[in-house]
Amino acid sequence: xxxxxxxxxxxxxxxxxxxxxxxxxxxxxxxxxxxxxxxxxxxxxxxxxxxxxxxxxxxxxxxxxxxxxxxxxxxxxxxxxxxxxxxxxxxxxxxxxxxxxxxxxxxxxxxx
Amino acid sequence: xxxxxxxxxxxxxxxxxxxxxxxxxxxxxxxxxxxxxxxxxxxxxxxxxxxxxxxxxxxxxxxxxxxxxxxxxxxxxxxxxxxxxxxxxxxxxxxxxxxxxxxxxxxxxx
Numbered sequence: 662x663x664x665x666x667x668x669x670x671x672x673x674x675x676x677x678x679x680x681x682x683x684x685x686x687x688x689x690x691x692x693x694x695x696x697x698x699x700x701x702x703x704x705x706x707x708x709x710x711x712x713x714x715x716x717x718x719x720x721x722x723x724x725x726x727x728x729x730x731x732x733x734x735x736x737x738x739x740x741x742x743x744x745x746x747x748x749x750x751x752x753x754x755x756x757x758x759x760x761x762x763x764x765x766x767x768x769x770x771x772x773x
Numbered sequence: 774x775x776x777x778x779x780x781x782x783x784x785x786x787x788x789x790x791x792x793x794x795x796x797x798x799x800x801x802x803x804x805x806x807x808x809x810x811x812x813x814x815x816x817x818x819x820x821x822x823x824x825x826x827x828x829x830x831x832x833x834x835x836x837x838x839x840x841x842x843x844x845x846x847x848x849x850x851x852x853x854x855x856x857x858x859x860x861x862x863x864x865x866x867x868x869x870x871x872x873x874x875x876x877x878x879x880x881x882x883x
Contacts, residue, residue: 665816694870703777703860703873704817717868751816753871760805760864762871764816 663688665754665765673771674742682737682768686754693735694762695727696751704751710735711757739770747772775800779861779874786881789850794877796861797843806844807871808837809860817860851881 666685674680686693692711696704706719710729729735733754739746749769753762776799786792798806805824809817821830823839830837834855836847846859858878862871 667816692869696871701875703862703875704871706870706872709868709870717870719870749814755869760869761807761819761822762869763819764809766816767814769814 665752665763667750667752667765667768669768670766671769671771673773676742676744676772678742679738679740680742680770682739682750682752682770683734684737684752684754684765685734686752687763690754690756690763691733692755692757693729693733694753694755695735695737696753696764697721698749698751698767700748707737742772744772746770775863775865775872777861777863777872777874779859779877781877782875783878784880786848786851786879788852788881788883791847791849791851793848794846794859794879795843796846796874798861798863800863800866800872802866804864804866806839807862807864808835808844808846809862811858811860811876813858820859848879851879853881853883855879856881 694709695707698704708718713729724740726738749767751767752765755762780795808820811817821837826841858876860876862873
């Protein structure tokens with residue numbers, strides 16, 4: 662049973678650039694949530710996608726956007742990168758109506 | 774606003790020395806409380822879900838309990854491989870987003 666997968670594993674970008682992160686949910690799951698985790702802190706909710714629409718959003722600026730594809734995979738896009746965007750970006754999947762979320766290994770983004 | 778506070782921030786134990794981690798929460802109508810384990814540089818690994826006060830779940834050396842205001846993760850006779858950060862999260866009654874605490878970094882020395 663394939664778990665949640667994310668790509669790439671690591672990424673280094675320059676301030677002002679744009680980045681796209683990718684996530685494939687666990688087999689049988691149709692809902693994808695994205696979280697940002699700064700070093701030494703708990704994950705912070707960015708947004709959640711279900712049926713290819715953004716269903717909930719956390720306190721993140723519009724520079725953070727996303728997409729969900731018909732096969733339930735998802736992308737997180739961040740524009741105009743800031744140094745403060747450096748973090749571990751986590752994707753979590755779940756089945757609609759259920760609260761248990763399973764996380765991928767994360768993408769470590771470093772902005773220089 | 775939903776809030777989760779975990780204590781202690783860090784805990785050092787000797788192998789075999791049992792202890793407990795605390796997670797206190799504030800939410801208007803708990804839909805679920807979750808415990809995750811996270812190893813350095815990796816994604817959180819799901820451990821337990823608790824839904825109502827009085828509920829308990831066990832897995833190997835770990836046991837999670839829930840009251841109306843807090844949850845405890847009891848670790849019995851820990852081993853060095855139990856060293857990790859343990860995260861507590863609650864699910865919002867207005868949706869399914871998770872609100873996490875800052876975590877407890879557990880180190881078990883041989």
